[in-house]
Structure formats: C-alpha cells, structure tokens
Amino acid sequence: xxxxxxDLDKIKxxxxxxxxxxxxxxxxxxASCGLATGAQKVFDALVEAVKGSGLDARVxxxxxxxxxxxxxxxxxxxxxxxxxxxPDMTPERAGELVKSLAVGNYREDMALFRASKDNAAEPxxxxxxxxxxxxxxxxxxxxxxxxxxxxxxxxENIEEYIARGGYSSIGKIFKEKISPEDVIETIKKSxxxxxxxxxxxxxxxxxxxRRAGGYPKYVICNADEGDPGAFMDRNILExxxxxxxxxxxxxxxxxxxxxxIVYIRHEYPLAVKRLGLALKQARxxxxxxxxxxxxxxxxDIGMSRGGGAFxxxxxxxxxxxxxxxxxxxxxxxxxxxxxxxxxxPTVLNNVKTWASVTNIIRKxxxxxSQIGTDKSKGTMIFALVGKIKNTGLVEVxxxxxxxDLIYEIGGGIQGDKKFxxxxxxxxxxxxxxEKLLDLPVDYEALTExxxxxxxxxxxxxxxxxxxxxxxxxFLNFTMxxxxxxxxxxxxxxxxxxEILDRITKGEGRPEDIETxxxxxxxxxETSLCQLGGSAPNPxxxxxxxxxxxxxxxxNEKKCPAGVCTALIEYSIDADNCTGCGLCLKNCPVNAxxxxxxxxxxxxxxxxxxxxxxxxVCPFEAVILK
Amino acid sequence: MALIEKVDGIVEMYGSNPGGxxxxxxxxxxxxRYLDREAIIRVAHDLxxxxxxxxxxxxxxxxxxxxxxGKHIVSVCLGTACYVKGAGLILDRLEREMEIKIGExxxxxxxxxxxxxxxxxxxxxPVITIDGEIYGEIKQERISKILxxxx
Numbered sequence: 178x179x180x181x182x183x184d185l186d187k188i189k190x191x192x193x194x195x196x197x198x199x200x201x202x203x204x205x206x207x208a209s210c211g212l213a214t215g216a217q218k219v220f221d222a223l224v225e226a227v228k229g230s231g232l233d234a235r236v237x238x239x240x241x242x243x244x245x246x247x248x249x250x251x252x253x254x255x256x257x258x259x260x261x262x263x264p265d266m267t268p269e270r271a272g273e274l275v276k277s278l279a280v281g282n283y284r285e286d287m288a289l290f291r292a293s294k295d296n297a298a299e300p301x302x303x304x305x306x307x308x309x310x311x312x313x314x315x316x317x318x319x320x321x322x323x324x325x326x327x328x329x330x331x332x333e334n335i336e337e338y339i340a341r342g343g344y345s346s347i348g349k350i351f352k353e354k355i356s357p358e359d360v361i362e363t364i365k366k367s368x369x370x371x372x373x374x375x376x377x378x379x380x381x382x383x384x385x386x387r388r389a390g391g392y393p394k395y396v397i398c399n400a401d402e403g404d405p406g407a408f409m410d411r412n413i414l415e416x417x418x419x420x421x422x423x424x425x426x427x428x429x430x431x432x433x434x435x436x437x438i439v440y441i442r443h444e445y446p447l448a449v450k451r452l453g454l455a456l457k458q459a460r461x462x463x464x465x466x467x468x469x470x471x472x473x474x475x476x477d478i479g480m481s482r483g484g485g486a487f488x489x490x491x492x493x494x495x496x497x498x499x500x501x502x503x504x505x506x507x508x509x510x511x512x513x514x515x516x517x518x519x520x521x522p523t524v525l526n527n528v529k530t531w532a533s534v535t536n537i538i539r540k541x542x543x544x545x546s547q548i549g550t551d552k553s554k555g556t557m558i559f560a561l562v563g564k565i566k567n568t569g570l571v572e573v574x575x576x577x578x579x580x581d582l583i584y585e586i587g588g589g590i591q592g593d594k595k596f597x598x599x600x601x602x603x604x605x606x607x608x609x610x611e612k613l614l615d616l617p618v619d620y621e622a623l624t625e626x627x628x629x630x631x632x633x634x635x636x637x638x639x640x641x642x643x644x645x646x647x648x649x650x651f652l653n654f655t656m657x658x659x660x661x662x663x664x665x666x667x668x669x670x671x672x673x674x675e676i677l678d679r680i681t682k683g684e685g686r687p688e689d690i691e692t693x694x695x696x697x698x699x700x701x702e703t704s705l706c707q708l709g710g711s712a713p714n715p716x717x718x719x720x721x722x723x724x725x726x727x728x729x730x731x732n733e734k735k736c737p738a739g740v741c742t743a744l745i746e747y748s749i750d751a752d753n754c755t756g757c758g759l760c761l762k763n764c765p766v767n768a769x770x771x772x773x774x775x776x777x778x779x780x781x782x783x784x785x786x787x788x789x790x791x792x793v794c795p796f797e798a799v800i801l802k
Numbered sequence: 803m804a805l806i807e808k809v810d811g812i813v814e815m816y817g818s819n820p821g822g823x824x825x826x827x828x829x830x831x832x833x834x835r836y837l838d839r840e841a842i843i844r845v846a847h848d849l850x851x852x853x854x855x856x857x858x859x860x861x862x863x864x865x866x867x868x869x870x871x872g873k874h875i876v877s878v879c880l881g882t883a884c885y886v887k888g889a890g891l892i893l894d895r896l897e898r899e900m901e902i903k904i905g906e907x908x909x910x911x912x913x914x915x916x917x918x919x920x921x922x923x924x925x926x927x928p929v930i931t932i933d934g935e936i937y938g939e940i941k942q943e944r945i946s947k948i949l950x951x952x953x
Contacts, residue, residue, distance in 0.1 A: 213923040213936040245925030406882035408922030443828065443865050444918065484824050484863025487919070501823035503862045519820075562883035562924035569925065600882065636882045650885055654919070660862075763943050765898065787891055789942050 180462050181471050182352050185344060188462075192340025196330065197294065199256055201234035201278065203227070205266075206250040206328055208241035208415040209447050210408070215267070216249040222268035223251070226275035234278070240416020242328030243570030244315060247289060250328070253278065254294060260329075261304060264289040289313070315567050318586055320548060322556040323532045324572045327416035332451050335458040338419040344464055346538035347426050351472040357387060360431040364534065366542035368554030373399055373490070373527030374605065374631045375707070376553070376620040379534070382524050385514035386432040389522035394434035396425050397518065397525040399495060400441040400448070403487040404603030405654065407634035409558040409570050410528035414441070414448035417532070418455035422478060424531030426469070427538055429476040432524055437478035440495055443485055453480060487604070487658035490632075491706045492517075492525050494660065505662045506706035527632065529558060549575030553619035557630070563600075563637040564591045573618070580614040583637060594639040597738075598722070602631030604651045604658075605711030607718030608644060627718040629711065643740035644723040645730050649677040651715035659708060666709025669700040673716060681741040685731035694720060739801045742786040746802045749790075751776040753798035760790035760799060808833065809841050813848040823849065827860055836867040872907040872914040874952050876900075877931045881920030884928040892928050893917070895942045899949055912953065 180188070196202070205211070205220045223236045244250065247264035251271065254260045261283055263274060270287070277284050283304050292310035310316055330337040338344070350360060365380035386394060398421060402410040413421060425437040441449055456478055459465045467475045486504045489495045494504040496518050517523025526534075533555060537545045545555045553575040559582065562568050566588035573582060579599060583589070590596050598608040607628035609616065616622050620630050638647065652674045661667045673696050676689050697713030697720075704710045720727060729735045736744040749760075749769075756774040768784040771777030779790070779799075791799040812829045816822035823845070830841050837860050846853040860866045878884075878893045893904060900908055900915055907914040923929050926938025932952060937944075 209921070210923055210925060213921075213929070213938060214926060248925065403919065405880065405885075405920035406924065408920065408924065411922050444921070481821065482825065482828055483865075484828070484859075485865040486863050498824065499821050501821040501859070503858050560924060562927070563886050568883075603882070634882065636886060638886055642886050647886070650882070765895070765942075785894075787894060787942060788888075792941070793943065 180464070182348050185339060185348050188336050188339045190340075192334070192336030192338070195334065195337055196340055197254075197256070198235060201232065201253060201255045201258075203234050203236045204239040204252045204254075204328075204331075205236065206241045206248060207238040208412055209445070210245050210412075211241055211248045211250065212447070214248045218268050219249045219251065219266045219271050222271040223275060226272045230275050230279040232275060232279045234275075237331050238333070239330060240327045240332045241412055241570070243324060243412065243572075244289075244567070245569040246567050250289070252328075253283070258283070259304065260292040260294060260310075261307060262289045262292070262310075263287050290316070314588065315569070315571075315586055318573060318577065318581060319571055320556050320574045321572055322536055322545070322548065323413070323420070323529060323558060324416075324570070325536075326420065327412060330417065332416050332418055333454055335419060335455065335462065338417070342539055343419050344423055346423055346535050347430070347464070348470065350427065350430060350538065351470050351474070357431045357433065360427060360538065361387060363538060363542045364431075367537045367545040368549070369530065369533055369537060369545060370553065370620065371527060372529035372533065372557070372632070374602070374629065376630060379526060379530060382514055382526070383428065383431050385512060386434075386522045386524045389515045391522055392433075393436060394432055394522040395518045395524070396428040396432065396434045396437045397495070397499070397523060398425055398437065398439040398531050399490065399492075399525055399527050400439050400445075400452075401483040401489050401495065402442055402445075402528070402632065403490045403658075404632045404634050406562055406600075406636050407560045407603060407632050409560055409633050411442075411445050411448050412570055413528050413532055414445070414452050418448075418452045419459065420532040420535045421452075421528055422455055422459055422465070424534035425478055426465070426476055427534050428524060428526065428531065430474055432522070434522075434524070435475050435477070437476065438481050438499060438518070439478060440481045440483055440489070440499055443482045449480070449482065456480070486660070487654070488660045488706070488708050491708055494706070495525065496523065503660070505660045506708070508705060529633075550617060550619045552621055557618065557633060559633045559635045561587050561635050561637070564594065564639040564642070565589070565637040566591055575619050576617045578615050578617055579609065582618065582635070583614070587637065590637065590639050592639075594641065596637070597640050597642055598638045598644065598719075600628075600636040600638065600647070600715070601634065602629035602711075602714070603634045604654045605629060605707065605714055606631045606634075607714045608638070608647070608722065609718070610722040627714060627721055629714070641738050641740070643681075643736050643738035644719040644726045645677060645681055645736075646738075646740045648716045648719045649674065649681055652677060652712065655708065655712035659712075663703075663705040663709065665700045665703040666705070666712065669696055669704075670709065670712050672696055673700070673713065677716070680727065680730045681736070682743040683730070683734040683741075685727075687731060689731060690720065690724070690727060745786060746781055747779050747784055747786060747788070747790060748781075748800050748802065749777050749779055750798045750800050753796045755796055755798075757795070759793050759795065763789050763793050765789065805834075805838065805840055806844055809844040810848060813845060823851070823856065823859055824863070827856075827866060831866055835871045836869060869907070870911070872911045874913050874933050876913055876915050876949075877918045877921075878904075878915070879919075879921045879923070879927070879929040879931075880917040881924065881927075883920075883924035887927045889928040891942060892930065892940055892945070895945050896930070899945055913949070
C-alpha cells in the first residue's frame, strides 16, 4: 500500500516499539564480518537459550557497529535499560548471558560498553559501572554521522529505519515543497565532496545534470567497492541499506531523474540480498515507484551486479559495464552529467556519498558543514586494518590526525611493534611514514603527501612489512586489473612491476630507482583514466619515504624487514634451541634435522623460507637474517 | 535440462534488456559454475550479437570462469590486510599442498584454487574460504588438515 507523508508517523511508532519493546531486545551484529566470526551460531544459541529460560525477550539481527576486533557482538536493551554490548560472544557465552539475564543480572563483568537510547533515561544502578559508549577509547573520538544506524536497527525491517528518522528527508522535501534547486543548494552549503576517492564537490555534478537537457536522466550508486582492504560500503549496505536508497531518491528528485541504479559488487552476496529486500520494502510502501508519497514524483531503483573488475570503479567504465559491455573507460572530455548512461545525463556517487546526502537533508546542511576542516567537511569512514590492535570501521571527523586514528582509536600496533607506515587510498594511494603522522586527514593534505583519501582503506604496517614488497603487491594488483585499453597503463605498469620483482629477488640495479621514478611520472601523466593515473603512487611514495629500503635490496641484497624470500635466510640459534622438535615436525620440506633434545639445524639448500619454523618455535630460537 | 534450453530460458528472463548481457552470463555461471563454449555461442545467437562480443565480456570480468571448476572452490583473500599478515605464504602453502598454481584445478577435479580481492573480514586476516565457509586467522600448519576434511 502506498503511504502518504502523514502515514510516516504511524510507521514510526510501530518501528519505535520494535526498537524499544516492553520486553528485552537482544541483538546480534550480523553483517558479513560478524557472520565470519560465528554470529549465526551465537544467534541460534540465543534463540534456543531464550526459549528454555522463560525470559521475555526477542532476538533480532542487526548490522555492524564496526568494532570488528570484538566480534561477534551482542547487545541487550530493555524498557529501563540502556543498550549493553557484550563482546567476543560464543554460543556458550550466549547461553550463560541469557541465564543471567533471566535472573536480572546484567553481567557487568562481560560487558564492553553501555549506550543510551533515543528515549535516554538514567541507567539503572546495576549497569552504571559499565563504561559508557562514548568513553571507550575506540568510540570516544569517533563521530557517528552516517553510521548512526549501523548495528542498531534491523536492516531487513524498514519500520525500524523509519523510526530513527528514515524517509523523513524525502517526507520533508515533499511536505514543504522544497524545490530541486533548493535541495542542491543545501548540498552545496553542506560542503559535501564525493566519498569515492577524488573528492569532487557533489553539488557541482548535480547542478550540471539538473541543467543538462534530455530525458531520461539517471542517478547511479557506485557500490563496486574494489579497493582491497576497504569494506565500509559493504557495511552500510548490509547495516543500513535504506539510507542509500533515500539518498538516491533525493538525488533523483534534485536532478530530475526517474531511474536509479545501484552497481554492486558481486562478491558481496549479503549486501546484494539486503539491498534487494530494502528496495522491495520501499516499493511496497510506495517510497519507490509512481507518485511517491503523493508528490507526483516518479522514481525507481534497480540493481546491476558488477562483474568483478577494479577498473569499473572508474565512472565511464562503470557505465560501460551497466550497458553490458567490457568495462573500459573513455576519455573524459564529455562529462557524465551531460552524457552518461545510454548517453543520457547521469549523476554517479559512491555509497557513502548517498548515505551522507540522506543525513544532510534530514539534519540540515550545518550538521555536516560544522564538522571537519576548511575544505573537507563532514565525517569520513575508514577501514582500520593491518597490524593494528583495534581492527574495524571507524567514522571520524575530517581533519583528525593520523596519529590519533592509529594510536587512540586503533590502540596502536599489534604486539607493540614499531610503526612503519600507513597506506591510504588503496592501490591508487600511497604509504605515509611516521614523520607525517600528525597530518590532518583531509583530501588536500593526503594528496600533498603523495597519497589520497580514496575510498577509506587504511592499512597499518609495522617494522616487519617490506615497503618494496608492498609496492610490488599493489602494482601486481593494478597490473592485473588494468583494462589494457591505453598503452602507458597496460605496458608501463608491467615494466615497473618487473623492475620491482627483480629488486625483491636481489637482482636490482642502481639505475632502477631512476627508471621507476621516470616511468611512474609518465604513466601518471599519460594514462587515459585514474587507474593508470594513480597506479604508480604506491611506488612513488615508498621511493620518497623509504628509499633506504630500496637501496638495501639493491646494494646490499638485503631485505631489512625480512620478507623477500630470496634475500633472507633462516637458521637456528644453538643457545635458545631446546631440541623440542616442533620445527622439524612442521617443516613441509624436511629441511630441518636434529636429535631430540639436541640443537637442530636448517639446511639452507632445502629451505623454502616459508617461515613456519619461526612461527611455531616456542623459544624464539629460529633467527631470520 | 539441456544446456541450450537452459541458456534460452535465462536469456528470455532478461528479455530485450539491452544491458542484460552481464546478468545473463552471471546466471549461467551460477548454474554451471563456468561458462561453457556452447553457452557463449548460444547467448550470442539468442541476443543476435557477434560471438566475439560475448566472449570478450566473459573474458574481461573476474566473475566468469571459462574452464570447468573443481568440486570445492578454495579462495585465498589477497586483500591488503590479509597480504600484510602473510596471505602470500598461505597461498604458497596451498599451491604446494594441491600441486597446482593459483587459478588452476586439481587433476582429480576436487579443488579449484583462486585468489579474491578482499572479503572484508580484515579483522580475522589472513582469511581463506572453501565453498563460502570462512577460515580466519589461518596458519600454514592448519592447511593440510582443513583440505583433508574436504577429501
């Protein structure tokens, strides 16, 4: 049944009851990351335990709040109770928790944090001592703007989205008859820039497409998150899919489009499923389709599954792919806003951008523009991963220092090893060294450091990461993903890769450094699209900040980080070896010999340098040279 | 159902949707787990497109496999987070155990080994999946046993 603006309030009420029931509400974080750590088993165990306990509770699936390190996460809330979050859940712990809850024990000892709800009341005495959400170092510096709903609402229940203010943005536009021009003006005032990488002001794309003649027009959501090490778009679609749909409706209204398309990565089956369900629910409620909320505005959204090609993150390649063609980019002298999909005016934005749009219209331009720096407004979502203690998705105000992100929120380096670099911007970005850790995170500062904002991957590397090897890794990626249309990218990246490969094998030559730099600059300047245009960045930044490591590989034939197998050798330290035989047992090529309780030795001729002996040795007797 | 009828049915589902080629190939891939030569020729026939055009699309995207795959698909995540945590060594070990290279299928058609770019489970890196089942914080020494359980 199609709803009108006034009906939103009724749905809001029922959604609110679902979020704040008279009984207990037990939620399990069930986005892909949670499921990978066993959330489904925890969910099943909770359902089973609740059944047997006589506890008046409903077990609900939600998305992910982004604290991956502590997953699976379970939250409990009730009429008089804040949200209490319990980390590292297992089916056993879940059963134990339910038993305790049944006798009114909220298990402070197991809890991670408590968070107040929409109808915030003072927490009752028994949970007061649990640390508050915004006091926890991981969340303290975060600013939850786009991720506000993630991990709180059931992503498969549209009513819970509406209860948290969902679809009130389009409700407001239609009720107050806000003109498309004024919508664009609000986006302009907010200072929103594209969250997909380049940071182009969103309103400018919209303005051009609004002015462009021709019909139909299209809005497209780029959900082909191809950057290895970034998963925030997936998380938004799995945790709060309606926020993206609502943003696209606003965009469609603003430019005068009747059709939206989400181009979504095929490796994300759960995101595809949840978005599909959300689209269906929105259609059933008349929030998509003809005459939305009686406004006279027609708009619908379809899904196009990507074929798995990194280059399709490039706008013109993405459009070719939607058209069923090979995903090759085209020269950019024709703007998408005038001639995009099927040669019609098209606006293409990233998942995070669309979700930001929804929030900006709902909360006002200022709610966004007051966050961030002079030129980079609002919040940015990062996937904080690699050799860091607190892995997860974090939403922070633009302008935060890298140091605060890594040490305060991220908790520092795993095993308290030495920080070496942080890689931002994925294969198009670069490695930022320790001396630049006080850099504020914004589009310009990162670009100046030779890296880029990109889609938000942030990979932390420690002293055991080889910078030459990591540059080679990224180049291998872009080499494989180059579509092959233009020569600098197709041939140039391959040449750079081969040089790096030689260096990591100890066959580097002194002139290689200069060749890499020259090639890198030529590829950047002459490639057709930004895949090639940015592919040399990982090499150029590591050359800029870690030249010593390159020189050690080339001149001394050494890999200081101990990664490049051709340049390292394993041996056993007789002083520490107890002859326990663990390394011998695990060596896959029988390169280790020795009698029980006698010092063992490694035959370098047979050793394949897999490092397994070193990782299994309990006495740190295996040395790496 | 014979391949030809199946392909015709899938093409029909997408009707004359001009952007439907990739979706059609995805559905065929889901059904047979690879794109057979006959299937590609039939799609071209049904859509009145040159075979070369259908083949180039099938060949371009990572989602498509042009050779039959094994009974079990072993995927190694080669995303950056997994890579810095040693995914390369995990891959080496898998290649040695299975006696194939990445992208290949074992002689007995039991396993296909492939690389994937980030499954988004970075907190439990390095990660491998077998038929979608996720194995996190994987260590080389666990691999033999895991593979054995699929034999």
